[in-house]
Amino acid sequence: MTQKLSNAQIAWRAAQDIEDGAYVNLGIGFPEMVARFQPEGREAIFHTENGVLGFGRAPEPGQEDWDLINAGKKAITLKPGTAFFHHADSFAMVRGGHLDVAILGAYQVAETGDLANWSTGPKGVPAVGGAMDLVHGAKRVAVITDHVTKKGQPKLVEACTFPLTGVGCVTRVYTSLAVVDVVDGRFVLREKLPAISMEELQAVTGATLHVEGEVGDLICPEELADA
């Protein structure tokens, strides 16, 4: 089992579930990539914690205005309809349930929907940012992640061993091998790579994958395989 989705392919798959006009927050780092793959004819409106709604793509190198950045401190651009606001209003949008979707990275996701994505333990400098707010604010909290860690350990688990970001908050996980929903404290497999068997997938998953109805084929654009 060597085949798996690239990060771009995972981000592409997550982007397919975002509806036209949805208000979306993308976590810093890998999740930011989701913005690149909005399906034709749909336009999401992106929110960033630091007070910008409806911003545009990254500027060309050299064209950055460093007062116009996202939560990852990357330069962004204006679009018609962009709005600025302060941090309390920004998190009113988050905490008040005004965002349709938040897409975040993860160290671990538990079958209960618990998420661990801010700390791998007491060593080093802890940093949480807006993740704990987002997981209890957005109407739908999804995770994009490799299916396993770099050392091959499952990231989908029965219970998180890393410090929690939020309890029972994740409803869908897009991994490098599968799309898995959290339903009533269980993982329910929705899609998997055609080339991987149920047994192989279960073997790299730390909790039981349930099947309810059909399991779809997880097929992403080939040209993103190396992206």
Place this chain on the structure above:
Amino acid sequence: MTQKLSNAQIAWRAAQDIEDGAYVNLGIGFPEMVARFQPEGREAIFHTENGVLGFGRAPEPGQEDWDLINAGKKAITLKPGTAFFHHADSFAMVRGGHLDVAILGAYQVAETGDLANWSTGPKGVPAVGGAMDLVHGAKRVAVITDHVTKKGQPKLVEACTFPLTGVGCVTRVYTSLAVVDVVDGRFVLREKLPAISMEELQAVTGATLHVEGEVGDLICPEELADA
């Protein structure tokens, strides 16, 4: 004892204690009159609950813009430096202790500093507005009032019999006869009309008036006597 200050004179006296640059909220009705009497060389900045700071005087009749009003729904005007904001920000100014002075009317003030100014009992339609916020927000809460009710009952009392607006909030009362401070649960007389004796004043006051040091003469401009 027929001599007493006019409302304009009481308002004038209260205005003398407002420092240059002070942020001031004037209760609706009689207290609004205080704005007319800013001493030469001083300029207070007036706040109104409905989201305007640093506004100007009433417009000429016929020049009103009814989207530019104060909390008493009276038309006001712009001045250089006027700012608009929403109601939550407006009461953040109030509750957060950013106002230097609030000047309010009263049904009764107790020697404890308790204020009753919103309801005279269960009859009729109750209405509170922003008074309960102001009494616990402004750094200094002062009252302007006739010394007695229309029926001659004392308004400065040992304990309010009307429903309270706030507990222990008033620090100075400007009446038609005297200036009285609330100090440690006692009324301390600071100024009185020269023509009234201590005994006469005490007779129309519902709690003991204490004297600490000199009692000043309460002298207001004669030309305001009929205003």
Place this chain on the structure above:
Amino acid sequence: MDKRLSSLTEAVADIQDGATVMIGGFGGSGAPIELIHALIDRFLETGSPKGLTVINNNAGNGHVGIAAMIEQGMVKKMICSFPRSADPTVFTERYLAGEIELELVPQGTLAERIRAGGAGIPGFFTPTSVGTDLAEGKPVQQFDGRDYVMERWLKADHALIKAEQGDALGNLTYRMAARNFSPLMATAAEKVVVQVTKAVEPGEIDPEVIVTPGIFVDAIIEVANPAQEEELNRAGAHHP
């Protein structure tokens, strides 16, 4: 995505019997008169919506706007800080007759409860009303030696508000003191409908001066030259 509607009728079509409705405005400034009157017209035609709980700073003035809603019998309960006005007869009579409920809330607490509803804060502590009748039955807690009352968030099914400019994405500006509660109400209702004096394209409003970002707004309807409640009342207007 274009949040612009084409008619006032459409704008108020989905408010159900028994709904809680926040209505912007402080006195006449910011009152969305055309939206309110469209709602009254719907009620007069169809008998619905009725049994409404209305949240506004006041309880109507004269015989237009919220006063007219009350006059028509659409309102079961008012949540407000100051149910008095130049002509509060409509509310006063029904209140004294026991035909309308009143939840009286200090003005700053009303504003903060609405903000809390929009910001996902179910409860907060305020010094306002401590020791008064309006704190009765509410938890009191001490912080740093001072007593505070716990207040709950306030949310609504609908908000009807008035703004100055609105773009197709729902970004809004307001006009002077007509701003008041409207930006808060826009955050605290399930469905937020805004009458704007001028509908514009996205990008026409400077991003720095947007007061209500579009995320809070569901629909906008342009009402050029809107009526001003105070002016209607000074002219003795009635609706209908």
Place this chain on the structure above:
Amino acid sequence: MDKRLSSLTEAVADIQDGATVMIGGFGGSGAPIELIHALIDRFLETGSPKGLTVINNNAGNGHVGIAAMIEQGMVKKMICSFPRSADPTVFTERYLAGEIELELVPQGTLAERIRAGGAGIPGFFTPTSVGTDLAEGKPVQQFDGRDYVMERWLKADHALIKAEQGDALGNLTYRMAARNFSPLMATAAEKVVVQVTKAVEPGEIDPEVIVTPGIFVDAIIEVANPAQEEELNRAGAHHP
């Protein structure tokens, strides 16, 4: 009343040892570099202020701004949400050596605590951090069947912030995402000093577009062409 100061030295003169200081900015956007560097210069000359508690979203980047304050040993404690950056070495080394304290606060909770400090709300409930290590020791209360953590207000002795325009009365506008925490911090500190890129006369800023009304501001100092922290760091700048 004119809140304009004539020098940066004057602007930071009254910050005492052990003070709590809110500093605006999110990463480099909105960081009041000139005010911070004036404070560092004062410390280098006089040995004061030291033992500061600094509130900011981050904990400095590179060797300018807050990082330079930490590097000079002026900071006892950081209250922030994200003490990481492109070059967090200064904070990281001191933190791992136990030479600086850290109070880590979720970003939305940090913003709301500051707002609460400015708005006279001593405590509020938030769903953020429920069931996590960051809720340890905090009261939890259920509302409508869901758990919430009680958080306390956050106030400071001083706020140092950066704005775009400021008039003599202290009315402010900001520039794009440089707004972030600054309007909140302006409400929550005893003494608020603002470096503005352009100082103007009252009336020059449209009353509709003022973000921070002057009531929250104690002093402004014009710093035309201010440094941008991100650009300083990309150029490898150090202060001093």
